Amino acid sequence: MMQLSKLYLLVSSEFLTAFRNRHEALNPLLFFVLVCLLFPLGIGPSPVLLNTIAPGIIWCAALLAILMSLSNLFRTEYENGTLELMVLATHSLTVLVIIKLLAHWMLIVLPLILLTPFIASALGMSFDVQLTLLSTLLLGTPVLLLVGAVMATLTLVIPQNGMLLALLVLPLYVPVLIFGTSAVNATASGFSAAGPLYILATLCVLSLTLSPFAIVAALKTGVSQ
Amino acid sequence: MILEAKNLQCLRGHRQLFNGLNVRLTSGDILLVEGNNGSGKSTLLKILSGLRVPDQGEVCWHGKPLAIAGNEYSKQMVWLSHRNGINESMTAKENVQIMSSLTNSYGANIGDVLDRVGLRGHANTPVRQFSAGMKRRLALTRLLTKKAKLWILDEPQGALDKAGIDLLETLVKNQATCGGIVIMSSHHDVSFDDASVKTLTLSGL
């Protein structure tokens, strides 16, 4: 299918480009921290209150930060013409999409997840609740990324797609948000979080297997303009 | 080696750009697509390259429609649109490597290729610092790295200086002499003294 050397080249060029534009990757991260910071300041520092709403704050902030990072997902490639080359490379298109999404997750979402323990501690979350929170983020953020990528590629041909993108992803993001927070709240109340976690895992697997098709179809549609 | 387009129709909004268009090209043919802005040149080239599906009609390569033989077709074709297809965060050398990888072409000496397009010495310069003409020349390296039978070039002279245009014409003539097919759109005057240059003028109905 694809030689290892070619795969290595594509992966390394993706990371190299991201590294050379590393200031862009900071924006979603800063946004995430900012939102999480504003809530205790806005609502009041009562530890009990913060402890109750902390899972929701962190999940919403993560969701919004990821949404923010998605609106320009393939835009550079679309505008400089490399997307046309990618589409013509047919066999490689799916691999390229996967590489791009993997790089996006590792460079933008993973730092966000790594910051979560610090923020969670600042909001008074206990260790075992944090563990569940991290599990939900690890399972849920790929879904957010993949579903968001489908919508981002569908709106690729629209210049200012931010608002429309948010409208399109909302129906599919809400279940992820609900299951993620209910899992964390379950652990906080002393119950098992297994149920919602399993469902998140299902959503993760479903989106991993199905979304590449939708993304490829959307990219081909966008390029034919 | 035959590229055939049968009964192509393309609509843009309410306007019909062209209807019932037929094209037949064999080895050594150069097709010039001319027309004013908005007459559908780029759209026609996109249809011929397989990036866009026509509203009616089909394109066939060696008798097989692109809907079926799309992969093999892309392997034997080089596409150059008016966007360069280069990554501005990378150097010239890295770009040639990536483009070769995307177009499935290997074995070309990057130094030689850059020399040929007149970018000697710029191998390790970030493309961001290139002028528009230099970026275009870098895009032209795709014609050299891949041994393709068919070239589809959309306004290839954009931003090129006189020397660049001469280079392009040489490359095109070479390709035709070696038995390849070249489809080129332009709204400049292009001169090829070859007899087997066909012209298609789109008037935008």
Add this chain to the structure above:
Amino acid sequence: MMKWLHTMASSAWFYRFSGRVIPWLMILFIALLLYGLYGGLVLAPADYQQGDAFRIIYVHVPAAWMSLFIYVVMAVYGFIALVWRIKLAEVLLISSAPVGAAFTFLALVTGSLWGKPMWGTWWSWDARLTSELLLLFLYFGVMGLYAAIEDKRTASKAVSILTLVGVVNIPIIHYSVTWWNTLHQGSTVSMTDKSSMHIDMLAPLLVMALAFKVYYGIALLLRTRTELIEREPNSKWLKAIIEEKIND
């Protein structure tokens, strides 16, 4: 068979066919509506617990059923449009979206009006209500995406993909009352089992559902005719029809 299907898919045939069918559908709709409303508002006995307030069910439930039904139909149109590239399917899809959105809105509003006296609240964030609200956003998303892309062919393809992706929401809505503890009541009408609603109350409900389906048919045909004219203003069949009307 394929030739017949392709004839059906031609705009000219569709325009003429719909023109002939719509008046009959309208008569059918009015008949069903009157019968359903009379049966629901007058004939059906008052509910044991809710009294006469329950009669809003005769609008609320059919509207909710239609909101799900239309989305599934749109997904089918989207599939046909993507796989077989039939233009009429694209037009049917986008013409259905506003009708589906309207039914969803109607379901939400009538539900809210019913909820206030019954549950004491205009809204609750339970699974059924939230997922129905998300369905409304899905419809808005389809309409918004189509409107935002200028080239209508690209827009149709994008919207077909979007509709297919969003179809996962439908089972969630339908099964939300079984999967979660919700404020909304569980299913009482079933296609496979015996329904737990008395036939005197059930019959007008089914008639209303049928009436709403016929209405969807009418609205769909009217909207599709308009959309076809907008898409193909310079086509031969349209010019022929205009000539006929002028010469009449």
